[in-house]
Amino acid sequence: xxxxxxxxxxxxxxxxxxxxxxxxxxxxxxxxxxxxxxxxxxxxxxxxxxxxxxxxxxxxxxxxxxxxxxxxxxxxxxxxxxxxxxxxxxxxxxxxxxxxxxxxxxxxxxxxxxxxxxxxxxxxxxxxxxxxxxxxxxxxxxxxxxxxxxxxxxxxxxxxxxxxxxxxxxxxxxxxxxxxxxxxxxxxxxxxxxxxxxxxxxxxxxxxxxxxxxxxxxxxxxxxxxxxxxxxxxxxxxxxxxxxxxxx
Amino acid sequence: xxxxxxxxxxxxxxxxxxxxxxxxxxxxxxxxxxxxxxxxxxxxxxxxxxxxxxxxxxxxxxxxxxxxxxxxxxxxxxxxxxxxxxxxxxxxxxxxxxxxxxxxxxxxxxxxxxxxxxxxxxxxxxxxxxxxxxxxxxxxxxxxxxxxxxxxxxxxxxxxxxxxxxxxxxxxxxxxxxxxxxxxxxxxxxxxxxxxxxxxxxxxxxxxxxxxxxxxxxxxxxxxxxxxxxxxxxxxxxxxxxxxxxxxxxxxxxxxxxxxxxxxxxxxxxxxxxxxxxxxxxxxxxxxxxxxxxxxxxxxxxxxxx
Numbered sequence: 001x002x003x004x005x006x007x008x009x010x011x012x013x014x015x016x017x018x019x020x021x022x023x024x025x026x027x028x029x030x031x032x033x034x035x036x037x038x039x040x041x042x043x044x045x046x047x048x049x050x051x052x053x054x055x056x057x058x059x060x061x062x063x064x065x066x067x068x069x070x071x072x073x074x075x076x077x078x079x080x081x082x083x084x085x086x087x088x089x090x091x092x093x094x095x096x097x098x099x100x101x102x103x104x105x106x107x108x109x110x111x112x113x114x115x116x117x118x119x120x121x122x123x124x125x126x127x128x129x130x131x132x133x134x135x136x137x138x139x140x141x142x143x144x145x146x147x148x149x150x151x152x153x154x155x156x157x158x159x160x161x162x163x164x165x166x167x168x169x170x171x172x173x174x175x176x177x178x179x180x181x182x183x184x185x186x187x188x189x190x191x192x193x194x195x196x197x198x199x200x201x202x203x204x205x206x207x208x209x210x211x212x213x214x215x216x217x218x219x220x221x222x223x224x225x226x227x228x229x230x231x232x233x234x235x236x237x238x239x240x241x242x243x244x245x246x247x248x
Numbered sequence: 249x250x251x252x253x254x255x256x257x258x259x260x261x262x263x264x265x266x267x268x269x270x271x272x273x274x275x276x277x278x279x280x281x282x283x284x285x286x287x288x289x290x291x292x293x294x295x296x297x298x299x300x301x302x303x304x305x306x307x308x309x310x311x312x313x314x315x316x317x318x319x320x321x322x323x324x325x326x327x328x329x330x331x332x333x334x335x336x337x338x339x340x341x342x343x344x345x346x347x348x349x350x351x352x353x354x355x356x357x358x359x360x361x362x363x364x365x366x367x368x369x370x371x372x373x374x375x376x377x378x379x380x381x382x383x384x385x386x387x388x389x390x391x392x393x394x395x396x397x398x399x400x401x402x403x404x405x406x407x408x409x410x411x412x413x414x415x416x417x418x419x420x421x422x423x424x425x426x427x428x429x430x431x432x433x434x435x436x437x438x439x440x441x442x443x444x445x446x447x448x449x450x451x452x453x454x455x456x457x458x459x460x461x462x463x464x465x466x467x468x469x470x471x472x473x474x475x476x477x478x479x480x481x482x483x484x485x486x487x488x489x490x491x492x493x494x495x496x497x498x499x500x501x502x503x504x505x506x507x508x509x510x511x512x513x514x515x516x517x518x519x520x521x522x523x524x525x526x527x528x529x530x531x532x533x534x535x536x537x538x539x540x541x542x543x544x545x546x547x548x549x550x551x552x553x554x
Contacts, residue, residue: 140266144262144266147261147262148262150261151258151261151262154254154257154258155254155258158249158254159251159254179434183437186249186257186441187441190261193261203264207452
């Protein structure tokens with residue numbers, strides 16, 4: 001009986017709806033990436049495994065977040081950040097794996113991971129320790145600090161080491177793939193701050209009156225776009241590159 | 249993405265929460281923040297007009313400067329005779345100039361399609377700027393009587409129609425150039441994203457801060473980079489330091505000139521407001537600069553590595 005209550009999704013609750021569809025989509029994407037691993041060249045199998053892990057970790061978290069939200073009606077902030085702390089660095093691993101053949105060093109991987117952890121820890125403090133009713137200064141300060149991490153990753157993907165290595169790879173598929181992932185960072189990752197700024201005290205909340213119920217809606221949409229999209233780009237690179245290798 | 253776009257996006261993301269969480273900032277407090285940025289980062293991009301225009305031309309520097317000053321003088325005269333026409337001319341030329349610099353990295357030739365895109369992109373930008381800051385602009389207009397003459401140009405309905413038409417034409421020309429393969433789909437996506445971000449910036453930021461962010465970073469910084477790379481390629485300058493030396497004399501002269509005019513107002517020699525005086529000065533230095541930059545972009549050839 002309790003399980004039935006928990007699984008009831010109100011018709012007008014877009015957040016609950018996106019939690020459920022997010023969970024299913026992430027799980028479906030994981031199965032797809034795991035099964036497709038065998039169809040690509042050996043050098044791409046690790047990349048596809050990481051793509052599958054990203055969506056699988058997210059699917060498990062979405063399973064819990066969906067129930068948490070339906071049971072309490074509150075934002076599952078802690079679960080959300082545990083998910084991101086695992087999956088966002090894995091996305092940085094994807095950048096490293098793509099450019100490894102062109103000479104990417106482990107240092108690049110650590111720099112990207114550090115920047116992503118900085119971004120997430122600052123975002124977590126901004127969101128989880130926001131005083132009751134919201135404090136704009138708190139939200140703005142931690143949002144600002146978190147953005148610095150984001151800008152570092154954005155720079156690395158568009159102009160920095162990742163972009164230079166992709167350019168040096170002389171592989172059109174890798175170049176195109178890295179550029180597509182850079183677009184994900186630019187546009188897809190930029191959806192998260194919109195959610196962040198909807199929480200009480202956030203400036204979209206105070207200036208435009210966007211409610212805190214939008215936080216999870218934006219996060220769920222962004223997660224679906226970024227995690228599954230990121231994986232599909234990597235899959236596309238792997239398949240195109242493997243096909244090219246076979247015809248050569 | 250160009251470095252100017254990256255810098256613009258980064259600045260917007262970092263500044264937006266701070267500025268938007270503030271109570272409405274007064275024009276004077278905005279001016280304290282923005283005027284130094286415009287003077288020392290905005291004006292320099294026009295401070296080497298003589299160097300750029302005289303490349304591959306047998307005209308003496310003194311002659312060029314004489315003509316430049318004459319055009320400035322004629323423009324000031326035009327402002328005295330017909331402020332509304334002078335203001336309209338200033339906006340039209342600025343629109344074209346902003347558009348031209350925005351798309352400079354894509355085209356090696358400037359056909360009519362490109363020129364129309366520059367013009368409509370710039371106009372959409374200016375219409376958007378006025379439309380999204382109409383209240384602040386009207387408040388200024390009420391405060392200073394010289395601005396009253398421009399109020400017919402700032403009617404809300406006219407701004408809305410103008411914005412909708414120029415925005416539609418901008419998107420239309422961008423699509424046309426994409427179909428004709430003059431720009432790639434990625435370029436199209438980036439330009440649409442940047443246009444959206446500029447408009448968001450104008451909508452959310454206070455009047456002067458929003459404009460300064462666009463003008464200093466997306467426009468001036470970008471043009472300065474292009475000028476540097478061009479002169480470096482032409483072996484006119486060999487380092488950033490040398491480039492700054494080249495920019496300094498006319499930047500300082502412009503700043504001193506503006507300070508002199510403000511001094512005249514302060515001591516009641518000139519009986520106009522500071523804002524009105526600034527618009528006349530900016531319009532007067534914009535007029536010859538637009539023509540110089542048009543020639544500069546003709547000289548630029550990205551295919552040759554400049």
